[in-house]
Amino acid sequence: MQATPSLQTIFQCAQAHHVKFGSLLEIGPGSLWPGLHYVAKHPDLELIGVGYSSQEREAAQQHARKLQVSSRVRYLDKAGERLPLEDKSVDAVISYGSLHQWSRPLAMLDEMARVLKWGGKFFVGNVRRDASWLSTFWFGLRNPGLKAMYETRPQTLDSQAFKHLLEMSRLTEWSVSTIGPDVWAVSK
Numbered sequence: 001m002q003a004t005p006s007l008q009t010i011f012q013c014a015q016a017h018h019v020k021f022g023s024l025l026e027i028g029p030g031s032l033w034p035g036l037h038y039v040a041k042h043p044d045l046e047l048i049g050v051g052y053s054s055q056e057r058e059a060a061q062q063h064a065r066k067l068q069v070s071s072r073v074r075y076l077d078k079a080g081e082r083l084p085l086e087d088k089s090v091d092a093v094i095s096y097g098s099l100h101q102w103s104r105p106l107a108m109l110d111e112m113a114r115v116l117k118w119g120g121k122f123f124v125g126n127v128r129r130d131a132s133w134l135s136t137f138w139f140g141l142r143n144p145g146l147k148a149m150y151e152t153r154p155q156t157l158d159s160q161a162f163k164h165l166l167e168m169s170r171l172t173e174w175s176v177s178t179i180g181p182d183v184w185a186v187s188k
Contacts, residue, residue, distance in 0.1 A: 009179050010123045011038055013186055014092065017121045020045060022091030025083075025115065027051045027108070028098030033063055035094055040067045048090065049075040050083060051098060083111045092121045099126040100157065109169035122171065125184040130158035159183045 011034075021044035026035030028051030039047045047069070049060060057075045064070040076084050081104065093112045102108045112122055157165065162183045163176045173188040 009177075010034070010094070010096070010125065010184065010186070014038065014094070014121070014123060017092075017187070019092045019121055022046070023048060023089070025050065025085070025090040025093045025112075027083075027093065027095040027112075028101065033060055034096055036060065036064055036067055036069065036073065038094070039072060040069050043072075046072045047074070048085070049073065050085075051095075081107060083115050085115045087114055088117045088120075090115050090120060091117055092123070094123045096123075096125045097127065099124065099162075105165055106168055109166065109171055113170035113172075121187045122174070123184065123186050125182050126157070126162070127181055128157065128159050128162065128178065128183040157183075 020042045023046050024035055024039060025048045026033075035047045035049065039045050047064075049057070052060060052075055060075060061070065061073075064073045093116060095112075099105055099108075109124070112124070116122060159176070159178055162185070166174060166176065166185050171185070171187070174185050175188060177184050177186065
């Protein structure tokens with residue numbers, strides 16, 4: 001996977017937050033699988049994937065085998081309104097490019113807060129509606145895996161709406177950054 005500036009920044013941020021062991025929940029990664037690539041670099045980290053169709057789950061499992069991390073990866077059925085995990089059960093959550101697909105984004109952010117352990121970290125990013133067409137076109141050209149996601153720009157939130165959604169959620173102690181055509185919420 002050719003990392004975009006946004007994903008590279010999040011990987012660096014995750015390392016700075018010492019997300020190198022324990023459990024990483026990835027919600028709806030599509031075909032980019034940033035969690036798989038991150039887990040491949042950290043042998044003491046396990047990945048739990050949620051938000052996949054059966055075809056996406058099979059493709060992700062094949063990719064996990066290719067990266068030789070399948071023993072540390074498990075995929076759960078597509079999440080509905082509630083994540084199929086216990087309260088305070090994961091060390092970190094990452095979601096990139098799926099926020100605009102959630103039927104109830106505020107409920108999903110609250111679910112993230114529910115399943116995160118005390119002191120757990122989260123990294124939630126999405127293409128932003130207020131990104132320039134040119135930037136999404138450019139990053140889509142440079143990384144064909146992102147092209148489909150960037151084409152969803154008209155259905156996504158702008159930076160202010162994203163921040164407002166976070167303010168209404170149960171997630172606490174976060175900052176919002178725009179990086180290229182994306183907007184990110186990162187726990188402090």
